[in-house]
Amino acid sequence: MIKILIVEDETIVALDTQSTLIKLGYEVTDIVTSYEEALLSFSKNKPDIILMDIFLKNSLSGIDIAKKINENSNTAIIFMSAYCDDETLDKAAKIEPFAYLVKPFNRNDLKSSMNIATYKLQKRSEKIDENGKYKLSHDYYYSLEPYLKVYFKNQEIDLTKNERLFLEILIKAKGEVVRFSEIENFIWFDKQISDSTLRTLMHRLRSKFNHKLIETVNTLGCKINMDNINDNNK
DSSP states (O other): OOEEEEEOSOHHHHHHHHHHHHHTTOEEEEEEOSHHHHHHHHHHHOOSEEEEESOOTTSOOHHHHHHHHTTSOOOEEEEEESOOOHHHHHHHHHTOOSEEEESSOOHHHHHHHHHHHHHHHHHHHHBOSTTOOEEEETTEEEEOSSSOEEEETTEEOOOOHHHHHHHHHHHHTTTSOEEHHHHHHHHHTTOOOOHHHHHHHHHHHHTTOSSOOEEEETTTEEEEOOTTHHHHOO
């Protein structure tokens, strides 16, 4: 479960936000109101996302807190504020927040911002280097530009066009079962193929992986076993 720290000095806003987040399936680790409390709570609970009010009474700003926290981490920040001048917005932008909530916000606004932040967190945790490689399973990785490539550690695996297409539709499904008919249409469009064509392709592709990467689900279809799915989705 994704953990959230709320930094907000308006009690009603903080409690309403906490209640909504819990209903959405998130864990709220703490509600704090100041610079010192935020740093202490962050160190203790290691939240995944911080909902940060920019203007805090009797405290340094949320921007200052985010700067301090990000000296030694790369935590996702969602800023909250009722108003901001251009100078403050420029300072906030330098933090590179995952989202920005304008008060007063409703449940759907919060849900949308959390969905964006969760998606970005997932992509950040999947990505392993600046070249765009993502974790697939065990020591297998993939990249999507300019087309799908799969690697075992740092060694690219030689794939045919149809093998790439087969893996591509499974990767896009992120562990969900893809029906055999969908796979056939994706690879061969409306072209008629024999019953053995897909089985031969699957057998040939599996022979290139040491790990059980591709799983057949009864007579329904196939799915890909991706290590990071359960870790990164609620």
